[in-house]
Amino acid sequence: MMLRETIPILIACSCLSPIVAAQRDFPSPSTVPSTSTVEHTQDFSEVVVSISSLKIVPSVRLGITGKPAPVLDLGANFGTGFCLDAECRFIITNYHVAMIARPSKVKGDKIIKRYFATGPQDEGATTNSIGNGGVLPYVTRRDLAMFELRRPLPHHHGLTLSLDEPQVGQEVDIYGYPSGDSHVHVIGARELIPFPATFKAPTTSGLLAFDYHSPHNSTRIRGISGGIVVDRKTKKILGIMSETNDTTAVAVPVQALVDFVGKVQPFLAQRIFPMREILSVSADLYPKFVPAPDYNPEYVPGVAFGLQRRPEEPHEVKALRDKAQVLADSIRNYIAVQTFEWGSGDNEPVAEAEFQVRVVDGVQVFRRYPDGKREYEEIPNPRWGSWVLPADDWSKLPKMIGTEFRLKVRQAAEVVVNEQRMKVFQFYASVEDNLCPFAPVDNYGFFSIGKTIAVACYGEVWTDEDINIIRISQSLELSDKLKAYRGWEDCRVVITYGWLKRVNEPPRFVPLTIFTEARYKKKEIYWCRGTFTNYQRFDSEVKIIANGVRSPPP
Numbered sequence: 001m002m003l004r005e006t007i008p009i010l011i012a013c014s015c016l017s018p019i020v021a022a023q024r025d026f027p028s029p030s031t032v033p034s035t036s037t038v039e040h041t042q043d044f045s046e047v048v049v050s051i052s053s054l055k056i057v058p059s060v061r062l063g064i065t066g067k068p069a070p071v072l073d074l075g076a077n078f079g080t081g082f083c084l085d086a087e088c089r090f091i092i093t094n095y096h097v098a099m100i101a102r103p104s105k106v107k108g109d110k111i112i113k114r115y116f117a118t119g120p121q122d123e124g125a126t127t128n129s130i131g132n133g134g135v136l137p138y139v140t141r142r143d144l145a146m147f148e149l150r151r152p153l154p155h156h157h158g159l160t161l162s163l164d165e166p167q168v169g170q171e172v173d174i175y176g177y178p179s180g181d182s183h184v185h186v187i188g189a190r191e192l193i194p195f196p197a198t199f200k201a202p203t204t205s206g207l208l209a210f211d212y213h214s215p216h217n218s219t220r221i222r223g224i225s226g227g228i229v230v231d232r233k234t235k236k237i238l239g240i241m242s243e244t245n246d247t248t249a250v251a252v253p254v255q256a257l258v259d260f261v262g263k264v265q266p267f268l269a270q271r272i273f274p275m276r277e278i279l280s281v282s283a284d285l286y287p288k289f290v291p292a293p294d295y296n297p298e299y300v301p302g303v304a305f306g307l308q309r310r311p312e313e314p315h316e317v318k319a320l321r322d323k324a325q326v327l328a329d330s331i332r333n334y335i336a337v338q339t340f341e342w343g344s345g346d347n348e349p350v351a352e353a354e355f356q357v358r359v360v361d362g363v364q365v366f367r368r369y370p371d372g373k374r375e376y377e378e379i380p381n382p383r384w385g386s387w388v389l390p391a392d393d394w395s396k397l398p399k400m401i402g403t404e405f406r407l408k409v410r411q412a413a414e415v416v417v418n419e420q421r422m423k424v425f426q427f428y429a430s431v432e433d434n435l436c437p438f439a440p441v442d443n444y445g446f447f448s449i450g451k452t453i454a455v456a457c458y459g460e461v462w463t464d465e466d467i468n469i470i471r472i473s474q475s476l477e478l479s480d481k482l483k484a485y486r487g488w489e490d491c492r493v494v495i496t497y498g499w500l501k502r503v504n505e506p507p508r509f510v511p512l513t514i515f516t517e518a519r520y521k522k523k524e525i526y527w528c529r530g531t532f533t534n535y536q537r538f539d540s541e542v543k544i545i546a547n548g549v550r551s552p553p554p
Helices: 095-101 254-264 266-272 315-330 393-401
Strands: 007-013 048-062 068-083 090-093 109-116 126-131 134-138 145-149 171-176 193-202 208-212 228-231 237-244 248-253 334-344 351-360 363-368 408-411 415-417 420-429 437-443 448-450 457-463 469-476 488-500 508-520 525-537
Touching (some): 048 090, 048 095, 068 171, 095 109, 095 134, 095 145, 145 254, 171 237, 193 248, 237 254, 254 266, 266 508, 315 393, 315 408, 315 420, 315 469, 393 420, 393 469, 393 488, 437 488
Antiparallel strands (some): 007 437, 068 090, 090 145, 126 134, 208 248, 228 237, 437 448, 469 488, 508 525
């Protein structure tokens, strides 16, 4: 007897959930909880970690003969970091610590990914001294970096974060691993030390200034950059140490950390800051928009409206179409890194992959990151049972909203999300519009059966006050449960966009995240979530062609 298991697979799903049935109220800034859900502990050695690196540095010195001779010195760089999440798989430190120390491991666990909140090409970057005559340009208020470890650090966990603004005179403790003045720390263990301090005032650059006291009477504490500033009463983190002088320490505020994590790891941010609205997975605000039907008197007895012109669209809707078209046209050529994770329900991801995506004239080609050679027209299927896979919705949805297809669009009431006022638009596309493809596939291992189906869809577009698109959602109408749907329903996709700002380049809107999910046979919900990072080339005046050579467009 031979048994064959049918594994249904959703190859490409462009869609959003019809669950929401009424307007959703977002919490105002004063009611957004100011802490993460990570539990805190009094044992800060389980929260704060030392960061260091040792290097062999060649140099020249005078030898015993009085002549210059080559020698090898031992160079060391020190810093501090702390666990962000409850499992301690993500470590936060300063950007300048990450760039100077360049550690490969934290407490023996390998660093597999690095995320930076700032860099030399950032708008507003200033030149900062890093010792020994060196300088490093970056934005001081975003002096943050995050390391993702191969596996969580055992017996370590995160601490509760506070978004409350500190009060003048508020007593705090600064926790870090000072490097000291001797070379004993190069080969010996560094000690976690608390430094008592009080809040002084915010700085003009957006940092938090503290008056501190060194228990060792040192003129300047080195090695504690990336450590934490903790309220002495609540034991909540108020800031991330950045630098010190003789009497003053300055720290990056927690709000900058929240913004950073929400941008580079939005799905992690959803877990750590659960009451902060994470746009990449958020539900729609309003009930489904269904426009009035276009009656045809010939086929609808008793209804004879005669010929009618389509009503003039409001100015805001016209502006949205223009902005959507500009966005669609501006993301037709670029190179980036896409990171994907697959899972089901509320479970942790069961599969993940990274690809470099090269988009030429709107056509995307993938290869495994960082050193893959083979190119794929579609993302390779994950080695897992049932799954969903996003397509090129990041470009198709802005084009669909734009000026070409004249999709039915209306404006809804504005909302405030995470202290930002947003305009909300709703859209609807019928089956006859043929704009919303759905492609379920049954995979039998050696062969597969599938067919692309045109379905109706609807969703929302969220923009800033200048009608720059921040978020687009789409839901597929699969409620009639046709056999062609192969048991799939509640299919949706959410894409977010944001500014890419670099020195000597005009700011551009680019895709940031993509989230797809669908329910299979009224049971499990399967999802795929992805992020776009490491944009390398994005120029409308220079076309990227397949072999990597750049040439002027025709």
